[in-house]
Amino acid sequence: xxxxxxxxxxxxxxxxxxxxxxxxxxxxxxxxxxxxxxxxxxxxxxxxxxxxxxxxxxxxxxxxxxxxxxxxxxxxxxxxxxxxxxxxxxxxxxxxxxxxxxxxxxxxxxxxxxxxxxxxxxxxxxxxxxxxxxxxxxxxxxxxxxxxxxxxxxxxxxxxxxxxxxxxxxxxxxxxxxxxxxxxxxxxxxxxxxxxxxxxxxxxxxxxxxxxxxxxxxxxxxxxxxxxxxxxxxxxxxxxxxxxxxxxxxxxxxxxxxxxxxxxxxxxxxxxxxxxxxxxxxxxxxxxxxxxxxxxxxxxxxxxxxxxxxxxxxxxxxxxxxxxxxxxxxxxxxxxxxxxxxxxxxxxxxxxxxxxxxxxxxxxxxxxxxxxxxxxxxxxxxxx
Amino acid sequence: xxxxxxxxxxxxxxxxxxxxxxxxxxxxxxxxxxxxxxxxxxxxxxxxxxxxxxxxxxxxxxxxxxxxxxxxxxxxxxxxxxxxxxxxxxxxxxxxxxxxxxxxxxxxxxxxxxxxxxxxxxxxxxxxxxxxxxxxxxxxxxxxxxxxxxxxxxxxxxxxxxxxxxxxxxxxxxxxxxxxxxxxxxxxxxxxxxxxxxxxxxxxxxxxxxxxxxxxxxxxxxxxxxxxxxxxxxxxxxxxxxxxxxxxxxxxxxxxxxxxxxxxxxxxxxxxxxxxxxxxxxxxxxxxxxxxxxxxxxxxxxxxxxxxxxxxxxxxxxxxxxxxxxxxxxxxxxxxxxxxxxxxxxxxxxxxxxxxxxxxxxxxxxxxxxxxxxxxxxxxxxxx
Numbered sequence: 001x002x003x004x005x006x007x008x009x010x011x012x013x014x015x016x017x018x019x020x021x022x023x024x025x026x027x028x029x030x031x032x033x034x035x036x037x038x039x040x041x042x043x044x045x046x047x048x049x050x051x052x053x054x055x056x057x058x059x060x061x062x063x064x065x066x067x068x069x070x071x072x073x074x075x076x077x078x079x080x081x082x083x084x085x086x087x088x089x090x091x092x093x094x095x096x097x098x099x100x101x102x103x104x105x106x107x108x109x110x111x112x113x114x115x116x117x118x119x120x121x122x123x124x125x126x127x128x129x130x131x132x133x134x135x136x137x138x139x140x141x142x143x144x145x146x147x148x149x150x151x152x153x154x155x156x157x158x159x160x161x162x163x164x165x166x167x168x169x170x171x172x173x174x175x176x177x178x179x180x181x182x183x184x185x186x187x188x189x190x191x192x193x194x195x196x197x198x199x200x201x202x203x204x205x206x207x208x209x210x211x212x213x214x215x216x217x218x219x220x221x222x223x224x225x226x227x228x229x230x231x232x233x234x235x236x237x238x239x240x241x242x243x244x245x246x247x248x249x250x251x252x253x254x255x256x257x258x259x260x261x262x263x264x265x266x267x268x269x270x271x272x273x274x275x276x277x278x279x280x281x282x283x284x285x286x287x288x289x290x291x292x293x294x295x296x297x298x299x300x301x302x303x304x305x306x307x308x309x310x311x312x313x314x315x316x317x318x319x320x321x322x323x324x325x326x327x328x329x330x331x332x333x334x335x336x337x338x339x340x341x342x343x344x345x346x347x348x349x350x351x352x353x354x355x356x357x358x359x360x361x362x363x364x365x366x367x368x369x370x371x372x373x374x375x376x377x378x379x380x381x382x383x384x
Numbered sequence: 385x386x387x388x389x390x391x392x393x394x395x396x397x398x399x400x401x402x403x404x405x406x407x408x409x410x411x412x413x414x415x416x417x418x419x420x421x422x423x424x425x426x427x428x429x430x431x432x433x434x435x436x437x438x439x440x441x442x443x444x445x446x447x448x449x450x451x452x453x454x455x456x457x458x459x460x461x462x463x464x465x466x467x468x469x470x471x472x473x474x475x476x477x478x479x480x481x482x483x484x485x486x487x488x489x490x491x492x493x494x495x496x497x498x499x500x501x502x503x504x505x506x507x508x509x510x511x512x513x514x515x516x517x518x519x520x521x522x523x524x525x526x527x528x529x530x531x532x533x534x535x536x537x538x539x540x541x542x543x544x545x546x547x548x549x550x551x552x553x554x555x556x557x558x559x560x561x562x563x564x565x566x567x568x569x570x571x572x573x574x575x576x577x578x579x580x581x582x583x584x585x586x587x588x589x590x591x592x593x594x595x596x597x598x599x600x601x602x603x604x605x606x607x608x609x610x611x612x613x614x615x616x617x618x619x620x621x622x623x624x625x626x627x628x629x630x631x632x633x634x635x636x637x638x639x640x641x642x643x644x645x646x647x648x649x650x651x652x653x654x655x656x657x658x659x660x661x662x663x664x665x666x667x668x669x670x671x672x673x674x675x676x677x678x679x680x681x682x683x684x685x686x687x688x689x690x691x692x693x694x695x696x697x698x699x700x701x702x703x704x705x706x707x708x709x710x711x712x713x714x715x716x717x718x719x720x721x722x723x724x725x726x727x728x729x730x731x732x733x734x735x736x737x738x739x740x741x742x743x744x745x746x747x748x749x750x751x752x753x754x755x756x757x758x759x760x761x762x763x764x765x766x767x768x
Contacts, residue, residue, distance in 0.1 A: 004711050005710070023411075023431075027408065027431060027729075028727070029725065030728070046411065047407075047411060047430055299715050299718050300715065300719035302718070303722055307691040324389075326386070326388075326389070338687055339686075340412075340686075341413065343388060343412070343414035345414040361691070
């Protein structure tokens with residue numbers, strides 16, 4: 001199929017910031033692109049050839065949208081997977097596949113997948129309801145502390161709780177969940193793998209998520225990770241094996257723990273462009289977004305090594321501010337060497353909402369890391 | 385003024401490929417952008433916030449469009465400069481300024497500007513009509529060979545003719561023109577300078593335009609130019625001096641000849657992003673498009689040094705093909721290291737039409753140059 005013609009249509013489910021960055025590359029290659037999103041203010045409304053309004057969890061909305069395109073992908077996991085499966089049966093190329101997404105959408109199923117495929121992950125127990133977790137503690141089959149995770153639609157900061165005493169279970173929803181062993185880790189790492197329908201596969205370098213010592217929030221993504229070569233290679237091997245186990249097509253971001261004794265354990269995966277790969281736009285020979293396109297269109301994958309070192313800082317809404325967003329001191333950070341802000345185009349800020357990110361590049365990763373600190377202490381996402 | 389808010393509007397005159405690449409950066413910064421172009425199929429129709437239809441040479445169309453924006457720029461020189469001047473008087477920030485454009489639009493005026501400002505350029509004579517050129521030859525005040533250039537709207541391959549005998553003048557339009565001394569040159573070089581309203585100024589590295597030995601057409605743009613350091617510095621000095629003489633705001637691409645005895649002579653300038661800077665998207669810390677935005681918005685200018693070496697190859701329509709465009713073997717070139725195609729999104733090809741470009745980057749500029757040769761011999765712009 002000739003992708004570089006107006007007879008071809010690419011569909012993207014979700015019109016958020018990941019889709020928006022992907023559209024830079026569909027525009028670069030002049031690939032005709034249709035986007036489905038529930039919000040008329042989605043960042044992807046501009047720069048797509050066609051923008052369709054619809055609920056991503058609605059079977060008919062996804063199915064009817066998917067019937068109009070040749071290749072369908074998504075920038076968010078919360079989409080109607082039954083519709084994807086129906087579309088696959090009718091010949092639409094859905095990448096990543098519905099089966100992959102079905103496995104990943106449920107955290108219990110995801111963990112079982114790792115276990116079944118001999119992929120390293122922390123020990124866990126699956127529960128049909130949170131109430132059963134309490135019973136397991138009482139019966140002594142589960143010991144505190146552990147990490148409670150809702151099986152469905154868990155996201156950072158939601159659907160996840162570190163349980164240090166039985167009372168921490170109070171107020172949690174009574175849903176399907178897992179209890180995961182708490183892993184004391186040295187580093188949180190990530191590797192993004194791209195894989196084509198033909199099975200060609202390439203990985204980006206290992207990145208390191210540096211945490212704020214008190215807030216326990218990712219502050220910086222650093223590429224390459226400042227870890228020994230053999231640990232990096234172990235992480236890459238795990239990521240490649242994971243991508244192959246899924247028979248994955250497109251990008252797979254594999255988040256991992258480097259334990260105190262340098263073991264690698266899979267934390268979770270995302271079957272799409274990922275926050276841990278944003279620095280690739282400026283730092284890599286090929287950005288993760290271009291690579292995703294190349295993968296799902298079965299084009300040759302691009303070089304994944306880095307031109308320069310890259311550090312990424314998320315721009316999230318400051319606490320105490322809601323309303324029309326203002327990026328305070330943005331011109332100040334643009335005066336620093338190698339600094340590129342990416343503003344996602346969401347009109348309203350609220351505490352911790354992802355509003356953009358800033359990439360800092362330099363030949364010397366330590367210099368980039370230093371400038372990143374200045375960026376972080378200078379720019380503020382507030383409201384009018 | 386807060387550019388990063390929806391109260392601010394940037395206007396771009398012209399919706400072609402340069403505007404299209406500029407829109408990647410307005411989207412990146414979420415800057416509200418309006419585009420005026422005469423064609424409903426302009427590449428900028430997608431990715432601008434507002435697309436307006438109108439003739440760029442029409443006073444009213446440009447004036448009425450310009451009244452709606454805060455900062456106005458252009459991606460093409462052929463715009464109604466009287467309208468720009470009127471808008472400036474009414475407080476619209478027009479960058480580059482109407483006066484600069486007026487000087488550049490007329491090649492005779494442009495040459496006089498260099499002479500008046502002690503900027504090096506080849507000797508020339510100005511004529512009100514081409515018929516006077518013939519008389520000057522007959523009277524012996526002008527000697528053959530020379531380069532005839534139409535003063536107005538001359539473009540590469542049009543409005544320019546090398547005159548080796550009187551008969552070469554036959555068929556040329558009887559218009560205002562110049563006769564320029566033919567400069568035997570070693571290299572054609574270019575330097576892009578960015579300058580802000582505050583007078584901050586930064587130059588990109590010197591690039592080299594490598595010509596096809598027989599066709600006398602630019603085949604490769606190579607960054608950095610493979611020339612001695614002192615010659616490069618001389619070219620940079622001339623470019624910076626030129627930008628300052630114009631009191632320029634925005635990008636100024638200065639095309640120069642490196643003569644046989646390593647003199648630098650200005651050939652011509654373009655007050656906008658330029659073909660000789662396309663490789664900056666992949667090779668530089670800051671792309672020329674982002675730099676243009678930073679300049680006209682009076683933001684700090686970005687780093688202009690290179691992350692890696694870059695070579696650019698234009699994708700022009702092959703001879704003998706007209707109609708719906710096909711990029712033959714595009715996936716083959718995407719399998720080569722460090723290769724990024726940019727497809728401008730013009731539906732119809734015709735011989736020599738600029739349809740896109742390909743950038744090749746590598747740490748080693750000679751390796752990039754070698755891969756560029758393979759790109760050039762592989763991809764073909766043909767029709768269905």
